Each structure stands twice: as C-alpha cells, then as structure tokens.
Amino acid sequence: MPDNSADYEDEEGLISDFDDVDGHAARIWNLLVLINPGDEETALRQFDDWRETMAEEADDPESERWFEVLAEAIDWTSGFHVAADDVEALVTALDELAGRWNLRIDWGGDLDDEDFADAVDVPTLMGVAYDGLREHGYSLWTWNTGGDGHAGWVALSRDDEAMLALCSLLGVEVRPASDPF
Incomplete structure (x- = not known):
C-alpha cells in the first residue's frame, strides 16, 4: 500500500x-x-x-x-456526483476534472444560450464529454448511484479493461459515460 x-x-x-x-x-x-x-x-x-x-x-x-x-x-477532485437534472453542475465538474490534464471539453454550445441549455440534459452532455475526452486518451466513466443522480470519474483509456475488472472485483457497477445509468 x-x-x-x-x-x-x-x-x-x-x-x-x-x-x-x-x-x-x-x-x-x-x-x-x-x-x-x-x-x-x-x-x-x-x-x-x-x-x-x-x-x-x-x-x-x-x-x-x-x-x-x-x-x-x-468528489470534485477525481470524481463528480450531480443531480439528474443539474446540467450546470455537471459541466462545471467535468471542466474541473478535464482541467487537471489541461484539456477543454467542447460542449457544442454555451449554457448561457437558453436554446442550447434547454436542448441538453445530463446524459447527453456526459456522452459529449466522453467523446471529447476519448480524443485525448481519457475515458469518462459513470457509476450506478442507485438514485436519480449521476456520478463518475476519468481514467486513461488504455486502462479501460483494468477499470472494468477492478470495479467488478469491488462490486461497483460502472460503464462508459457514453451509456450513462
């Protein structure tokens, strides 16, 4: 240890x-x-x-x-947990996580734009972040909160198999954020 x-x-x-x-x-x-x-x-x-x-x-x-x-x-350092409908908190959390590696996620619009903000939800934006991070060799993972919220973390894409195996051993249900719970 x-x-x-x-x-x-x-x-x-x-x-x-x-x-x-x-x-x-x-x-x-x-x-x-x-x-x-x-x-x-x-x-x-x-x-x-x-x-x-x-x-x-x-x-x-x-x-x-x-x-x-x-x-x-x-939480808020290596992972995130947001309410099911809190788009702003998700964007803030994932921008913070991506910033650890000097990455910026292209969300496809601005949350200050009412039309854009009304057209997106947390699962959609998790998929956008997943795709954006994969381009840089990272994977966004989501884990089953057992409730209405969404939670997850980021790891290197090369460690995808290790992540799945380790989480299975721990009894934590995870999946890529492109397919959130």
Missing part, C-alpha cells in the same frame, strides 16, 4: 499481489491510481482520507459505507 507500495506495484503503480496485503484496501488504492493518472500524491491523500474515515466509522473496512466514503474522498 502507499506505505510500502514499491513492494507491490507494477510499472504503472498498480498493486498486483493481493495475497500479501489487504485485498479490499489494495483494490481501493488501485482504483485511486487509475482515476488519478500521473498524480500519485492526490491518490495517496484520498486513500489516507478513506482509510482514516473508515477506521473512525467501523472496524470492518468492507462495511456497506466504504464506497460512499470513497466517493466523498474523491
């Missing part, structure tokens, strides 16, 4: 030997590495926040709240 990650990381910083470390925490670390490409410092800070909160709340790191705590640790 971050304390001794050199013992477990491969060349991409992912922990691959789950026999020697807590498997659940190692998977959380791997997810944070995927959604913070090139920014291990942020991944480490989020991992520490997650571990600290989980330690305060329960002795079981696989408690029901582990994903909610993780979502709180990454």
